[in-house]
Amino acid sequence: MSDFSYDPFDPAVMADPLPYYRVLRDEHPVYYLPKWDTYALSRFSDIWDALRITDGTFVASEGTLPSAAVLQRHNSGPVADPPLHPMPFHANFDSPVYESVRRCTSSPFRPRSAAGWAERIRTLANERLDELLPRGTFDLTQDYGGHVAAAMVCEFLGLPVELASEVLAAVNAGSLAQPGEGVEVANSRPGFLSYLTPIVERRRAEGADGSVPIADSLINFVLPDGSTLSDSEAATQMLGVFIGGTETVPKVTAAGLWQLAEHPDQLAAVRADLEHNVPIAREEILRYTAPAQWFARTVRRPYMIHGTTIQPGQRVITLLASAARDEREYPNPDAFIWNRPIERLLSFGHGQHFCLGVHVARLEVTILMQEWFRRVSDYRILSESASRPPSSFQWGWNSVPVDVHAEGG
Ligand code: HEM
Numbered sequence: 001m002s003d004f005s006y007d008p009f010d011p012a013v014m015a016d017p018l019p020y021y022r023v024l025r026d027e028h029p030v031y032y033l034p035k036w037d038t039y040a041l042s043r044f045s046d047i048w049d050a051l052r053i054t055d056g057t058f059v060a061s062e063g064t065l066p067s068a069a070v071l072q073r074h075n076s077g078p079v080a081d082p083p084l085h086p087m088p089f090h091a092n093f094d095s096p097v098y099e100s101v102r103r104c105t106s107s108p109f110r111p112r113s114a115a116g117w118a119e120r121i122r123t124l125a126n127e128r129l130d131e132l133l134p135r136g137t138f139d140l141t142q143d144y145g146g147h148v149a150a151a152m153v154c155e156f157l158g159l160p161v162e163l164a165s166e167v168l169a170a171v172n173a174g175s176l177a178q179p180g181e182g183v184e185v186a187n188s189r190p191g192f193l194s195y196l197t198p199i200v201e202r203r204r205a206e207g208a209d210g211s212v213p214i215a216d217s218l219i220n221f222v223l224p225d226g227s228t229l230s231d232s233e234a235a236t237q238m239l240g241v242f243i244g245g246t247e248t249v250p251k252v253t254a255a256g257l258w259q260l261a262e263h264p265d266q267l268a269a270v271r272a273d274l275e276h277n278v279p280i281a282r283e284e285i286l287r288y289t290a291p292a293q294w295f296a297r298t299v300r301r302p303y304m305i306h307g308t309t310i311q312p313g314q315r316v317i318t319l320l321a322s323a324a325r326d327e328r329e330y331p332n333p334d335a336f337i338w339n340r341p342i343e344r345l346l347s348f349g350h351g352q353h354f355c356l357g358v359h360v361a362r363l364e365v366t367i368l369m370q371e372w373f374r375r376v377s378d379y380r381i382l383s384e385s386a387s388r389p390p391s392s393f394q395w396g397w398n399s400v401p402v403d404v405h406a407e408g409g
Contacts, residue, residue, distance in 0.1 A: 006031055006040060008294060008317065009068050014390035017293060018334075021322035030308045036071035038296070038315040039308070042322040044329035044346065046305060050297075051318060051350040058297035058316065059094045064353060065393060066296050066315075075313030078300045084223055087233040089240065091353060094300075097224070098352070101237055104217035106356055108156050114359035120155065121364055124148045125371040133375065133404055137382070140257060140400040142168065145250030145368050152364065153245040157238055158199050158212035167195065171246040172398065192242055196235035204231065214238060245357055248291060251396035253368045256285030258381045258400055259336045266338045274370045281338040282365050283345065288336050290347035291396025293321045320346045321395070379404045 004027070006020045007013060013020055024031050024042035031040040041047050050058065061079045062070050081093050090101035107113060125148050132138045139146075150168040151161045159167070170191050199215050208216040218234035229237070260267040260281070270277045294317040303310045310316060323346045325333040330340070348355035355361065382401040389398055 004028075007033060007035070008040070008392045011390060014392050014395070017321065017395065018325065021319060021325060024319070025322060025326055025328075030306050032308075036068070036315070037074040037313075038071060038317055039310055040294075040317050040319055041305070042319045042326075044323040044326040044344070047318040047320065047323045047346060048344065048350055050303070050305070050316065051346075051352075053303075054095075054352045055301075056094050057299065057301045057303055058352075059300050060091045060297055060353065061094070061300075062092070062296070062298045062315070063089070064091050064295045064297070071296075071315065075298070078312040079298050084225060085227065085230075085233070087229060088236065090237055091240070095352075101218075101221065102356065104221050105214050105237060105241060107213045107217070109357050109360055111359050114363055117152065117155075117360060118363060118367065121148065121152065121367045122371060124151050125368055126375075129371060129375050136405065137401060137403045140381070140402040141250045141254040141397055142172075142399065144372070145253040145364075146172075146246075148368060149249040149364060150246050152360070153242060156214065156241055156245060157196070158203070158215055159195060163195070167242070168246060170195070171243055174243070192239055193232060193235050196238045196242060197231050199238075200231045200234045214241065240356060244355070245360070247394060248396070249361055249364045249368070251291050251394070251398065252285060252289050253365050254400040255289035255397045256281070256365070257369065257372060257379070257402075258383075258386075258397070259285065259288065260338070261379060261381050263336060263338075266336070270338055271373055274373055277338075278366050278369050278373075279362075282362065282369065283342045284336065284338050284340055285365070286347040287324050287330070287342060287345060289396070290321070290324065291391075291394045292347075293391070293393060293395055294319045295349065295353070318346075320349065376404050 004023050006024055021042055024040060029041070029043050029046060031042070033040060041050060059079070059081070061081055081097070082088055084097070090098055093101070128144055128147055132143055138144070146168045147164055150164040150171070153167060154161045154164055174192065199212070200219060203212050203215040204219055208219040210216045215234065215238070218229055218237050222228055260270060270281045296315050296317045298313065298315050299310045300312055302312065323329070327333050329344065348358045348361070380403045382403060385401045386397055387399045388396060
């Protein structure tokens, strides 16, 4: 690392970014990437402080996850919000449009609504275990958590649960990043929208009376200029739930069960009181394994940090995965310690774009783990066959084969 350079789309970084993050945090906390006219922030406190600013200094007018094709265009000043129509994903707007559209998609995820999903998640988890445990060997990420998370996304959005496997496969394919390019989410959208647009068409025909909350709120939503959303515009606003709800929970759950299997003393401690200890272990699992590497913002007003002024039109990428390993926030950060004190966490982001599904996500991870431990007395991760594809975005364990010695229960 003597000739240090960092580029989120560099294949070596995508294969293992952690050593780069350490150097960034220690030596270049505000690292400039001339090719992308972008600054990388890598320390926990710097990211926490930047993301909490919600006065329009940071906007996502170029998307929260811009590809290389977007970043290679350099701006000569502030980037305006996109036109209202055709409306892109609402995260690209600043207040108040951003919040008002986000509110349309939020009702199933508010704390009380989220808690109401617990029994459904538990049932789905046990149905999966009924099917998987007799097989003996299967994929912990895809076959267990993946299927349950995708089935929940179908329920949130008003799709038949039978489509869960297809939804899971579509989202997984869309997250694969090419070296040098990043995630081309836009390219996967036609495939995603082929699931989402028909929901809106059907609900419009049925009268959108609120019984399918997300689609119906989007159909009935009136913009500040008095216009409404077309079917494909409304469907586009569902992409966050479609993608975010499907891809992260399974990777976090599988990676967490793997960490615990590698630390038998910690596993025994968690098993000793599932009700109380799984939620504690879950927070360390979220810190240690959350797969999203970074999210971007475009700066709209000058922002000074560590003596550098970032100018309007330039971007920052907030390296959340580096923040999670920042020794300034977490002592001995590369060690997995199930009950370490965690006062602040950036795994769900912070501020304006804070994860919409945070309560459901925590609930899903908790229940998937609790039901696993109730039904499985012993398991072995087949680590040599596990895979974590290189990615600038979701660097997570896509496949974690496990052997459960043909348990039933
Ligand atoms: C352990 C699981 C999860 C993790 C670690 C996670 C993490 C994140 C993070 C870091 C962001 C912030 C992005 C930014 O700052 O630009 C985010 C946003 C988002 N998440 Fe999650 N997420 C998880 C699960 C979910 C679930 C289950 C859902 C929905 C059911 C969901 C829906 C969303 C949406 C819609 C956004 C976009 C928010 C916005 O820009 O308005 N996520 N998530």
